[in-house]
Amino acid sequence: MLHPVQIISRIIYVLALARLMGVFFEKKRTHLVVIILSYVFYFSTAFLVVLIYNVHVNFLIASFIGIVLIVLCYESSNVKKVIAVLCTFSFAMIIDLISRSMHRVQFDAVFEANISGALGVFRALIVGILPLILASLFRLFKNVRKRDIPFPMLRIYVLFFSISFPFYLVMFFLIIYVPSFVLFMSTFMLLTLNSLAYYLHHILSAAYDSKVELALQSQEKKYYFSQSQLMQESVERMRAFKHDIKTHLATLQDYSTKGKPEEISAYLDALQDGIKDSETYSETGNIAFDSIINYKLRNAEDDNIKLDLKVAVPPDLRVEAVDIVTILGNLLDNALEALAKVSDDKVLKLDIGYSKGGLFIKVANTFNGKVKYVNDKNEEEQQIATQKDGDGHGYGLRNVRQSVEKYDGFVKISHTEDVFSVGVHLYADDVNSSTHAAPVEV
Secondary structure, eight states, X not given: OOOHHHHHHHHHHHHHHXXXXXXXXXXXXXXXXXXXXXXXXXXXXXXXXXXXXXXXXXHHHHHHHHHHHHHTTEESOHHHHHHHHHHHHHHHHHHHHHHHHHTTOOOOXXXXXXXXXXXXXXXXXXXXXXXXXXXXXXXXXXXXXXOOOHHHHHHHHHHHHHHHHHHHHHHHHHGGGSOHHHXXXXXXXXXXXXHHHHHHHHHHHHHHHHHHHHHHHHHHHHHHHHHHHHHHHHHHHHHHHHHHHHHHHHHHHHHHHTTOHHHHHHHHHHHHHHHHHTOOSOOSSOHHHHHHHHHHTTTTTTTTOEEEEEEEOOSOBSSOHHHHHHHHHHHHHHHHHHHTTOSSOOEEEEEEEEETTEEEEEEEEEOOSOOEEEOSSOGGGOEEESSOOGXXXXXXXXXXXXXXXTTTOEEEEEEOSSEEEEEEEEEOOXXXXXXXXXXXXX
């Protein structure tokens, strides 16, 4: 008959497993009831069967299947899920070794007989409380769930698992022949390696974030420098135009006196072309939006791209410049790369508006009709990569989503046979709380 403390300790362990999932994942992808059922399945198979029938071999299969089902309930890339399964299963193996090794500890026969009940309770609680403590400590490595670093971390976890799993199998089947001291030391080493894998993931994620931030800051500086050049050129042209205005008027008056309307028309056209060259695509006063738009679209006319721009944002928004660079920069890059593959009818529509704390961005462009889906999310949020080939596809939109989610926003992607659209809605207060444009339909 099962002791109540044994059941309680296993329930605590399942809670520890739930906290361990929080190390890797930020969002759930299924209904809460389904997630609860997956944990119930893990509890009933990985522990109750072992406790009732005392068949520890079943623990391996049942534990692995249960962990896989639990991981599938969370939202992330396939690589991140594989890492989570490997690491969590290794964690379960270590806890199982700790549990079994504790039963190897021998005390004086009289002493153990007197405290057998308390000793059993202590052993059972350790099996539940220790994993909960470890999982809580692992949650301090917050960078693990921030980003995917597939290839370096996948190699590290596979290497760790390839070492720990064979070692666990040896201990599992030969545990009665292994001295207690060796068993404890070996389990401690496995636990250290497991913790080290989390720590390396945390450090690499932090380094990757720093690298991305530096790259975005470099882009931001480039956009700002380009915008300052545009503003300076505009000022210089206006100064030159004002300086020569008397000459222009005198020339036009001379053509008018001599009755030369064709010359007047040609001269005015030349003046208009000069003024047109000094115009910029965005002049909202918001340096971040203006600089990115003007820089990205500087060659649009040369590339025969028809622009339809509606940009109305306040000069100051509570959105970090790095996130504006990530969101707007990636959306325009993707649109321009798609337009480069279109031979004719190149159209790019950009709508940006702000209303009542909501910032709306919509980028729509014609494209060649080829859409590639990256099916590592649910149907509504599956990643779409149309512009980039190879290993880099999909990361632009993924980075956009991550920046948008910081402001409790969302990304909506749609397409027809020849038009691809990405809409972004995020919440960003205006610093001055003034009246702005109507919202753009996302």
